Amino acid sequence: MRVTDGPLNWETQNGYTPRGVRAAGPTVWYQSTAVVAMLDAADEEHARRIRAENERGGDARGVVASVARALGVDIDEGRGHRWDLDHMRRVVPAAETLREERDTALGESKGMLDLLRQAYDQRDAWKTAMEEMDAKHVLPLRRELRDERENSAALAAELRAAQAALRRQPARMVFHATVAEERDWMASDLVTADVLAKISATAPVGSLVDELKNVIVSQAREIARLKGGE
Structure with missing residues (x-):
């Protein structure tokens, strides 16, 4: 329950309260000073509630101003005051436009994510195919090349040994x-x-x-x- 809801809650210096006055009924007569004290207490309670409501309203207007700045909306333009209802309502269509743009961007990003997933799938498929081709064709050729290099090295060593034997003669x-x-x-x-x-x-x-x-x-x-x- 808000502060402004419900009956006023006041009390005079003599201890009069709204509940006590209502319980006494209309047959009870009060001195004029007591009635004035009751009215003053009621006015003070009204003023307290008004101050509390103004404080909340100020906080709400601050939020509206912040939203207007974020959306790039000028709530001061035109006749009237920035806190007039038609001025503050300018942030509503701007917020709706931003939401539509966000939804469009989300849809486009979803499409981009789908394309990116497809590209990743194709990359993985190509990688698997290349690994299979490498295992089937390239690796045997690499082994043959290694064997040929080893044989060439052995032949070169024999040639150097033969040349050394000829030089010794x-x-x-x-x-x-x-x-x-x-x-x-x-x-x-x-x-x-x-x-x-x-x-x-x-x-x-x-x-x-x-x-x-x-x-x-x-x-x-x-x-x-x-x-x-x-």
Whole structure:
């Protein structure tokens, strides 16, 4: 119950109250000073209630002013006072417009959220497909590449070992008069089959070994031709 509801609640200095006066009934006569005291007490109670109501009204007007500022509504424009009812009602359509804009934005945001969820689903599907493709095709190729690199490293190590073995042997020029002598020399202990096999297995076609063989054969044939001419 609000402060302004119900009967007035006052009391005079002599102890008269509304309830006591009503209980005594209309046959009781009061002195004029007592009646004046009752009227003064009633006026004071009325004034107290009016002050309380004004205070609440001031708080309500403050809220209206705050809402008007937030909505960008001028409640002072035009004739009359800002606290007139038609001035304060200006905040109502502005608030309704804001609500409609909010509802529209919520609907659009819901559509954007749906699109975003679809994009996430597509991303997850593509990720799963790429992982399956990687497991089916890419991983075997990676393993083959790793094996090829390991084999290449092993072959390179064997080639370096063969080259080191050749460098440890003393270098000398050997001339052959005939192809048979060259073949015998190639089959001798000076050039082992193991060394030639390693070099031939790792050296590319047209390498230095093949060129060296060709040079030796050519020199041997040229020497044989010159001796035959003598």
